[in-house]
Amino acid sequence: DLQWEFYNGIYNERSFVMSHTPAPWKAMRMNKTLIISTDENEIATIKASGYNSVLDSGTRSANAILISTAPEMLKVLEQTEKVIDKLIANGLRDSKVETVLADILNVILKAKGLE
Numbered sequence: 377d378l379q380w381e382f383y384n385g386i387y388n389e390r391s392f393v394m395s396h397t398p399a400p401w402k403a404m405r406m407n408k409t410l411i412i413s414t415d416e417n418e419i420a421t422i423k424a425s426g427y428n429s430v431l432d433s434g435t436r437s438a439n440a441i442l443i444s445t446a447p448e449m450l451k452v453l454e455q456t457e458k459v460i461d462k463l464i465a466n467g468l469r470d471s472k473v474e475t476v477l478a479d480i481l482n483v484i485l486k487a488k489g490l491e
Contacts, residue, residue, distance in 0.1 A: 396487075399447035403440035410440040419443075450487050453480050 397419055404411045412420040420443060422436055460477045 396447060396450075399451070401444040401447060403437070403444040405437070405440075410436055412440055412443050446487070450484065453484055453487075456480060457484065 397414060397417060399414075401412055401414055401419060404413065408423065410422040411418060412422075422440055457477065457480050460473060460480070464473065464477070
Protein backbone atom coordinates (compact mmCIF):
# COMPACT_ATOMS: atom_id res chain seq x y z
CA ASP A 377 0.00 0.00 0.00
CA LEU A 378 1.76 3.14 -1.17
CA GLN A 379 1.05 6.54 0.35
CA TRP A 380 2.44 10.01 -0.19
CA GLU A 381 4.04 12.16 2.47
CA PHE A 382 4.06 15.94 2.09
CA TYR A 383 7.38 17.26 3.39
CA ASN A 384 8.88 20.69 2.71
CA GLY A 385 6.60 21.21 -0.30
CA ILE A 386 7.42 17.83 -1.85
CA TYR A 387 5.36 14.64 -1.89
CA ASN A 388 7.44 11.57 -1.11
CA GLU A 389 6.30 8.01 -1.64
CA ARG A 390 6.21 5.80 1.48
CA SER A 391 5.30 2.17 1.88
CA PHE A 392 3.17 1.27 4.91
CA VAL A 393 2.57 -2.11 6.51
CA MET A 394 -0.73 -2.61 8.32
CA SER A 395 -0.25 -4.29 11.68
CA HIS A 396 -3.38 -3.63 13.76
CA THR A 397 -6.27 -6.02 14.35
CA PRO A 398 -8.78 -5.56 11.52
CA ALA A 399 -12.23 -4.04 12.16
CA PRO A 400 -14.85 -4.35 13.35
CA TRP A 401 -14.03 -3.72 16.98
CA LYS A 402 -16.68 -3.45 19.66
CA ALA A 403 -16.86 -2.07 23.20
CA MET A 404 -18.57 -4.13 25.92
CA ARG A 405 -19.11 -3.36 29.59
CA MET A 406 -18.62 -6.10 32.18
CA ASN A 407 -19.13 -4.84 35.73
CA LYS A 408 -16.55 -2.04 36.18
CA THR A 409 -14.51 -3.11 33.17
CA LEU A 410 -14.80 -2.08 29.53
CA ILE A 411 -13.49 -4.56 26.97
CA ILE A 412 -12.54 -3.68 23.41
CA SER A 413 -12.63 -6.77 21.19
CA THR A 414 -13.36 -8.37 17.87
CA ASP A 415 -15.59 -11.43 17.70
CA GLU A 416 -12.49 -13.60 18.20
CA ASN A 417 -9.94 -11.57 20.20
CA GLU A 418 -9.71 -9.16 23.10
CA ILE A 419 -7.84 -6.00 22.11
CA ALA A 420 -7.86 -3.85 25.27
CA THR A 421 -9.31 -3.80 28.78
CA ILE A 422 -10.15 -0.60 30.63
CA LYS A 423 -10.65 -1.23 34.35
CA ALA A 424 -12.10 1.13 36.95
CA SER A 425 -9.13 0.87 39.29
CA GLY A 426 -5.85 2.67 39.81
CA TYR A 427 -5.35 5.34 37.16
CA ASN A 428 -8.77 4.79 35.58
CA SER A 429 -10.60 5.16 38.90
CA VAL A 430 -10.38 8.95 38.54
CA LEU A 431 -12.44 8.69 35.34
CA ASP A 432 -16.20 8.47 35.65
CA SER A 433 -18.02 5.64 33.88
CA GLY A 434 -19.24 8.00 31.13
CA THR A 435 -15.66 9.01 30.32
CA ARG A 436 -14.50 5.38 30.36
CA SER A 437 -17.37 4.44 28.04
CA ALA A 438 -16.56 7.33 25.69
CA ASN A 439 -12.89 6.27 25.64
CA ALA A 440 -13.87 2.68 24.86
CA ILE A 441 -16.13 3.76 22.02
CA LEU A 442 -13.40 5.99 20.58
CA ILE A 443 -10.87 3.14 20.76
CA SER A 444 -13.30 0.68 19.19
CA THR A 445 -13.85 2.98 16.18
CA ALA A 446 -10.12 3.47 15.53
CA PRO A 447 -9.87 0.98 12.60
CA GLU A 448 -12.80 2.61 10.80
CA MET A 449 -11.39 6.09 11.40
CA LEU A 450 -8.03 5.00 9.97
CA LYS A 451 -9.76 3.56 6.89
CA VAL A 452 -11.70 6.81 6.34
CA LEU A 453 -8.51 8.86 6.72
CA GLU A 454 -6.77 6.67 4.15
CA GLN A 455 -9.70 7.11 1.74
CA THR A 456 -9.74 10.87 2.36
CA GLU A 457 -6.00 11.05 1.68
CA LYS A 458 -6.52 9.37 -1.70
CA VAL A 459 -9.34 11.77 -2.65
CA ILE A 460 -7.31 14.85 -1.67
CA ASP A 461 -4.26 13.45 -3.48
CA LYS A 462 -6.36 13.08 -6.68
CA LEU A 463 -7.68 16.62 -6.31
CA ILE A 464 -4.12 17.94 -6.02
CA ALA A 465 -3.03 15.81 -8.99
CA ASN A 466 -5.88 17.37 -10.99
CA GLY A 467 -4.65 20.89 -10.30
CA LEU A 468 -6.08 21.87 -6.91
CA ARG A 469 -3.07 23.59 -5.38
CA ASP A 470 -4.09 25.26 -2.15
CA SER A 471 -1.88 25.61 0.92
CA LYS A 472 -4.77 24.86 3.29
CA VAL A 473 -5.61 21.64 1.42
CA GLU A 474 -1.95 20.63 1.42
CA THR A 475 -1.71 21.37 5.16
CA VAL A 476 -4.75 19.19 5.84
CA LEU A 477 -3.26 16.44 3.68
CA ALA A 478 0.01 16.65 5.62
CA ASP A 479 -1.95 16.40 8.90
CA ILE A 480 -3.87 13.37 7.60
CA LEU A 481 -0.66 11.66 6.53
CA ASN A 482 0.95 12.37 9.92
CA VAL A 483 -2.03 10.83 11.73
CA ILE A 484 -1.91 7.77 9.44
CA LEU A 485 1.81 7.38 10.16
CA LYS A 486 1.17 7.70 13.89
CA ALA A 487 -1.69 5.18 13.78
CA LYS A 488 0.60 2.72 12.00
CA GLY A 489 3.45 3.27 14.48
CA LEU A 490 5.70 4.90 11.88
CA GLU A 491 6.02 8.31 13.52
